[in-house]
Amino acid sequence: MEIGIDQIGFFTPNKFVDMVDLAHARGEDPNKFLIGIGQDRMAVADQTQDAVSMGINATAEYLDQVDLDHLGLLIFATESGIDQSKSASLFVKEALGLPAKIRTFEIKEACFALTASLQVARDYVRAHPHHSAMIIGSDIARYGLSTPGEVTQGAGAISMLIKEDPAIIALEDGHTSYSENINDFWRPNNFQTALVDGHYSRDVYLDFFRHTFAPYLEEKGLEVKDFAGICYHLPYTKMGFKAHSIAIEGQDDAVKQRLSDNFQLSAKYSREVGNIYTASLYMSVLSLLEKGNLQPGDRVGFFSYGSGAMAEFFSGKIVEGYERRLRPAMHKRMLQERIRLGVGQYEETFTEAMQTLPENVEFTSDANRGTWYLAGQKGYVRQYRQK
The missing domain is CATH 3.40.47.10 (Thiolase/Chalcone synthase)
Known part of the structure; x- marks a missing residue:
């Protein structure tokens, strides 16, 4: 099913x-x-x-x-x-x-x-x-x-x-998760705005991407070239780009170009709206769906990250007629x-x-x-x- x-x-x-x-x-x-x-x-x-x-x-x-x-x-x-x-x-x-x-x-x-x-x-x-x-x-x-x-x-x-x-x-079966109790971003009960260590949070985000992306490929027997696109949690688009650079490192030019083009398309809505916390990853998914040219059966990767911190990588395949x-x-x-x-x-x-x-x-x-x-x-x- x-x-x-x-x-x-x-x-x-x-x-x-x-x-x-x-x-x-x-x-x-x-x-x-x-x-x-x-x-x-x-x-x-x-x-x-x-x-x-x-x-x-x-x-x-x-x-x-x-x-x-x-x-x-x-x-x-x-x-x-x-x-x-x-x-x-x-x-x-x-x-x-x-x-x-x-x-x-x-x-x-x-x-x-x-x-x-x-x-x-x-x-x-x-x-x-x-x-x-x-x-x-x-x-x-x-x-x-x-x-x-x-x-x-x-x-x-x-x-x-x-x-x-x-x-x-x-959605495809399987996922890889990684979590640690850290303080890169949090909001105490008596605060209306968040507390964040921006540089630390960036480093943790990238570290957690490494802890989930490579293990996912290994667990599923996949290669980077098997993805039509990878969508990221985008607190700001440059953050996702840094993770994307890790993902495509060492790939051939065609794979780099395809994934980088689709990354830019996935970031379109984020560039217009900004950070929407829980929904940021899925806004990038929607942006890729509506701005890109995906084909039935194309595999899309999802990198989810939540400060504090919890991360997960999983994937799904595009269904025929999705545009409708x-x-x-x-x-x-x-x-x-x-x-x-x-x-x-x-x-x-x-x-x-x-x-x-x-x-x-x-x-x-x-x-x-x-x-x-x-x-x-x-x-x-x-x-x-x-x-």
């Missing part, structure tokens, strides 16, 4: 800041951001968009294609949780009218959580044939204004439906219709969104019609509405 990705939805807020504008405001050479980090624009979440609302929007994109009678599991992966106890998935379930009978919960392990959700969902479908599982990764990456990590912020969500006989990617399940025109329009903020507007929006919500408050949204948004709070309970 083949199990894998049958649907995939994508959402990012309707505002962004341009990296050239930000570089000038911070007294930096724009190429430091455009080339050194690999970022063109960065999504900005205002006070009406949080992890839940973005997750609702990403899932709503394909919900009319889901057989709800056979949906048995909903997992929400995030490190931008809105409650210390209650799962964000329950808000999504209510907003979208999902069946009461489904099992639902939240997973956290930095940026690895959506991969953890994928593996749990896959095991669920294997144990419950003819049932499907919905998984959502949704995050707002925040390090603070004028900080070293500012340019690696972002906001967005990816939602996927996992089922047997998938229409997009069939994608919505590139919708995603292109979503990115093109965003509002470009001046740096002053960006700073004001960022600061406003960081404020702790009072017991009762109501928000209005400037999002497009049909978009779900955080409408405020009543008695410390968040309220979500559709524009």
Whole structure:
């Protein structure tokens, strides 16, 4: 029985800041951001968009294609949780009218959580044939204004439906994992922004790639040339490029060219949106699917990394007719219709969104019609509405 990705939805807020504008405001050479980090624009979440609302929007994109009678599991992966106890998935379930009978919960392990959700969902479908599982990764990456990590912020969500006989990617058996208890990135309970040792985190990321990629090839009896593309967790695109350079080292020119071309295509959405933590790897997968020219049976590698730290490498094969399940025109329009903020507007929006919500408050949204948004709070309970 083949199990894998049958649907995939994508959402990012309707505002962004341009990296050239930000570089000038911070007294930096724009190429430091455009080339050194690999970022063109960065999504900005205002006070009406949080992890839940973005997750609702990403899932709503394909919900009319889901057989709800056979949906048995909903997992929400995030490190931008809105409650210390209650799962964000329950808000999504209510907003979208999902069946009461489904099992639902939240997973956290930095940026690895959506991969953890994928593996749990896959095991669920294997144990419950003819049932499907919905998984959502949704995050707002925040390090603070004028900080070293500012340019690696972002906001967005990816939602996927996992089922047997998938229409997009069939996951292959096997994976390689590696974990250590380290402090390259973390966020204590009383912090609204993350703490990160950027250089250390980069080194750990690359070290964990080495600990998972080569063992995966050995375990599966594969060579680098057997991949049409490799997708990476992209906290910023230059980070993934460094791992990619390790992957293609020593390969012939044709293999290097094919994998490097597909790496650049997989990074397109990341360059527009920025870091979305749990969903960053899967945004790169979607980017490759929608921007590339993959063929049925092509093998795509997945490198997932979550600080703290946990990494995993696995792969899947492209399913014939996968293009029919994608919505590139919708995603292109979503990115093109965003509002470009001046740096002053960006700073004001960022600061406003960081404020702790009072017991009762109501928000209005400037999002497009049909978009779900955080409408405020009543008695410390968040309220979500559709524009």
